[in-house]
Amino acid sequence: MERKIRVLIAKPGLDGHDRGAKLIARALRDAGMEVIYTGLRQTPQMIAEAALQEDVDIVGLSILSGAHMGLVPRLMDSMRELDLQDVYIFLGGIIPDEDVPALLEMGVKAVYGPGTSTEQVVSDVRNLVLGEDKV
Amino acid sequence: MAESVDIQALIDGDRRVLGQAITEVENDSPAGREALDALFVYSGRSHLVGVTGSPGAGKSSLVNQLALRFRSLPSEERVKVAIVAVDPSSPFTGGAILGDRVRMRDLSGDSGVFIRSMASRGTLGGLSRKTSAVVQVLDAAGYGLIIIETVGAGQSEVDIARLAHTTLVVEAPGMGDDIQAIKAGILEIADILVVNKADHPMADMTMRALRANLDLAQPQQFSVVERLHHRNMAFEPVAIPDLKNDVDSMEFWTPPIFKTVSTKGEGIDPVVEAIRNHSAFLKRNGQWHQREAARLQEELNDLLFTAFATQWRRSIDETLVAAVVKALMERKISPYQALDQLMGKNQR
Numbered sequence: 001m002e003r004k005i006r007v008l009i010a011k012p013g014l015d016g017h018d019r020g021a022k023l024i025a026r027a028l029r030d031a032g033m034e035v036i037y038t039g040l041r042q043t044p045q046m047i048a049e050a051a052l053q054e055d056v057d058i059v060g061l062s063i064l065s066g067a068h069m070g071l072v073p074r075l076m077d078s079m080r081e082l083d084l085q086d087v088y089i090f091l092g093g094i095i096p097d098e099d100v101p102a103l104l105e106m107g108v109k110a111v112y113g114p115g116t117s118t119e120q121v122v123s124d125v126r127n128l129v130l131g132e133d134k135v
Numbered sequence: 136m137a138e139s140v141d142i143q144a145l146i147d148g149d150r151r152v153l154g155q156a157i158t159e160v161e162n163d164s165p166a167g168r169e170a171l172d173a174l175f176v177y178s179g180r181s182h183l184v185g186v187t188g189s190p191g192a193g194k195s196s197l198v199n200q201l202a203l204r205f206r207s208l209p210s211e212e213r214v215k216v217a218i219v220a221v222d223p224s225s226p227f228t229g230g231a232i233l234g235d236r237v238r239m240r241d242l243s244g245d246s247g248v249f250i251r252s253m254a255s256r257g258t259l260g261g262l263s264r265k266t267s268a269v270v271q272v273l274d275a276a277g278y279g280l281i282i283i284e285t286v287g288a289g290q291s292e293v294d295i296a297r298l299a300h301t302t303l304v305v306e307a308p309g310m311g312d313d314i315q316a317i318k319a320g321i322l323e324i325a326d327i328l329v330v331n332k333a334d335h336p337m338a339d340m341t342m343r344a345l346r347a348n349l350d351l352a353q354p355q356q357f358s359v360v361e362r363l364h365h366r367n368m369a370f371e372p373v374a375i376p377d378l379k380n381d382v383d384s385m386e387f388w389t390p391p392i393f394k395t396v397s398t399k400g401e402g403i404d405p406v407v408e409a410i411r412n413h414s415a416f417l418k419r420n421g422q423w424h425q426r427e428a429a430r431l432q433e434e435l436n437d438l439l440f441t442a443f444a445t446q447w448r449r450s451i452d453e454t455l456v457a458a459v460v461k462a463l464m465e466r467k468i469s470p471y472q473a474l475d476q477l478m479g480k481n482q483r
Contacts, residue, residue: 029230039237055154
């Protein structure tokens, strides 16, 4: 019996830079995970709906627009509406340090800024999903 | 994981339960197998439409457009639409990027559409080993139309034709000369041919090559058993009586060819009509049942092969295997001699 980690990588909001999202998607793929890539300009509802249909273990968001404090609570609401509160969320992009505590408070499991190693993200995702230890 | 699937909720349309059930089935867990057993009686009602073609031909964009059109049919003809999109797994790491949803964003927000991405997980042939089981779950969940998009396929990834009632082969312009068009394999399985990206200058040439190939074809229908005889079967295929034996009145299906530009939504309606006509054709001629019968027998066959291998592996002495493999590597025995030794036959 095979247990594959399934990850959704999504870009909510309006910024069109998806290099970071693709880099992470590729790193997770190379770590043996199945990565569903949804593309640009996803609304929180679209992301939650995709997470439900794909039954992913974890959702990674890439936000470079600065709109994270608006987008993340809306995503959390959409996830709860679909009974997906057990699906982990992590966030990457340009996130000011002072916003991080509030984001973690909202239920985001990890926040990654520029310069994070892909190894770090891969091992955090694996540990979160397989429940080996906390990030 | 491993809790059993709430079958009633799934039948009643709970999409969260459906998503989770598919995961269990895909992972071949005990809960997944139990769910398949319970759901089998509810399945067998959906029209399964396969979409295949080379990478970059525009399969996902076409599937997006087809699903949109089917969902905008008048309410008495409208059914729920499920899409199963298969992308390749890495042969080295087992990981995969499943990117077909990128082209299907028009479908989000419609609760009558369910899209599931699948990795091929080591299966060649354009599908994953579990695709047919996943399709069965969606069928039982009441999705009247299930579109299965294969891995970008080359010449011989023809498994989709065994699973689907109707197979669309999507070509992009400039695919090669007329010899490519008469080779056996992927073009042979087409019930409907689509030349996508038809705004490309080479489109008409590709149309001509495909049409010329169809003109060479003799209209014919292969019976179920005939088809199975070209496969390696663990048992003698069981024929189901042809519902229609009168050759004179037999209808033949000539695959139509269409031009589309799916990114702009052009030329889609005739394809939708052809898909519906093909379904009516299959039902009129007993072919629908024939295809189902062949599919179920092939599915059983695949399960048998897997089960035989598992059973054998459990019963075999691992040290014997290691010794035989070592002898093979040292070229002291041939692969066939190794086989004989492992299967307990006398050494030659």
